[in-house]
Amino acid sequence: MPRVTSADVARESGVSRTTVSYVLNDTTGTVISEETRRRVRAVADRLGYAPSAAARTLRSGRSDLVLCVLPDWPVGPVVDALLDQLTGELAARDLSVLVHHHREHRPLADLWRAVTPRAVVGLAAFSAAEAEGMRRAGIQVIGSVVDPDPRGPDEFAAYQTRVGRLQVQHLAGAGHRALGYATTTDPRLADFAGPRLDGVREECRWLGLPDPPVVPVDVTAEAGLAAVRALRQGPVTAVAAYNDEVALAVLAGARAAGVRVPQEVAVIGVDDVPAAQLAAPPLTTVSQSLELQARFLSASVLAALDGGPEPPRPTDLLRLVVRSSA
Amino acid sequence: MPRVTSADVARESGVSRTTVSYVLNDTTGTVISEETRRRVRAVADRLGYAPSAAARTLRSGRSDLVLCVLPDWPVGPVVDALLDQLTGELAARDLSVLVHHHREHRPLADLWRAVTPRAVVGLAAFSAAEAEGMRRAGIQVIGSVVDPDPRGPDEFAAYQTRVGRLQVQHLAGAGHRALGYATTTDPRLADFAGPRLDGVREECRWLGLPDPPVVPVDVTAEAGLAAVRALRQGPVTAVAAYNDEVALAVLAGARAAGVRVPQEVAVIGVDDVPAAQLAAPPLTTVSQSLELQARFLSASVLAALDGGPEPPRPTDLLRLVVRSSA
């Protein structure tokens, strides 16, 4: 079963390949009779003709693909949802999103060369050399809100910092004076964990609160228990966690230790994962608006492809979701 | 900055493009002096030559890409991890995995035609027409353990059925006689929810237990509460849930209703998501071995590409993780 080509369509409809191409691509600036158009389209349909993307890409040097490179850290439902929405938004512009779970298995260059995407969206950070290589190949390189160093070196950190500040603001607003921080043990998350903790510290300083003790917490009940015990050694009455999973572990630890939440210790997370509202007690958390982030990303991609101006960075991406744990 | 082509390398190293191709592809059956090889390679490196994948694909009709199509249902951490591993296993064979979050945005055909993958791995189910189209285009189509109708129409259902049976076996083994089922409200999950419930029913019948009442449960505490109340109308003392998220909602509902778990009602989920062990009480669940599934999938891809025999389906993918909730 050989491939159906535009030559087949041309022969079958009694026109040249040029005409087939014009008709099927709705090329402007050519006048082709309605009659001919109809015939060509009918034949193409009947034959099940589909243009060869490889040939098209070779000829034009560009594809309809947008490559989305995922970072080395565990993505979770938040990023899943973001990808879904990005896929939808770009599909409206006839762009297909392809996601690559990058894990240092092979050089990134092998991938984008093989795919020849129109644009590469990095949810992972690219090295300067990688980004440069892609740009030279005519590929648009787009960072993201969740990407370290998307435009300026400080923008990402500033954003993550605000996550931490917001946690402290809520806790302090509820009257807590002695805070603790439960951070992740996953080294791949250092780019996030660092700035978030910085934000927590800065806000504490700003509010005149003591510098919070920091405890690394695995996502297990045992680690949560150890963390709660360690934190309760001191005067800590509230814990800000790196994310909801860590917060859930702290919650489990408090439960095991017989420490009541939020009466004896308050807990606040980040992300608002599905399990957050089902926790005991329901978890107070900071959610990052996926809709806005996804819309910003797709707008960035489109702007880069159209050569338009960069879309404005979304503001107030962060929202406090107050439940019972803090 | 125009693209560096094999012609550039040929000119620069004083040989023909043929020779360049032979050297760079390590083509067997040709004898080229070590001296020439060295020179060509050096020039290619110096010029930063990278073959055009589009041209190569056009010429050979095949790429080094494996397209992985995700289903219309919410994937979650289980599938994320599976993709990670699959990516790693196939990378060892110089294959790049590309993931597409399929959401009915555009016809699947547009995608695989644009990508020209060597193989398509469906975590979503393909229609017979879609699968046929891909096969005709010379693309290997691989189903998966989690894919409805991978090889035979019954294999997938049988597997899902076993999930339900296992839940009932554990519950009945703990002495429960009156079981209830908490199913998902997400219609996209029907292909999974149906067979799982069938398994629950079959096993109940087999064990001489009454047919379990079924309650659809949103992933919210309120829905969990309503479910627990509805189930407690009758004699139900144990609930099998569609998955961990639903189970977590039931747990939250029991908490809100003041019903003790597992004393008054036992709960068992499916998946063993990270939050399961952190729940109150820690959730007993059925886990599906990702390692085995990923290994099976990559073996299937490789077998299909090499024309080898299909790898044996992994058995005992299911494992009971007993914690405190049941």
Added chain:
DNA sequence: CTGAAAGCGCTTACAG
């Protein structure tokens, strides 16, 4: 209004 022809960059029989 439509067609013949070039060319995108590669691989591979074929012919030295």
Added chain:
DNA sequence: CTGAAAGCGCTTACAG
């Protein structure tokens, strides 16, 4: 041991 040439399928000046 190496090269000239064809051809994968497409789009697009260019010439009617």
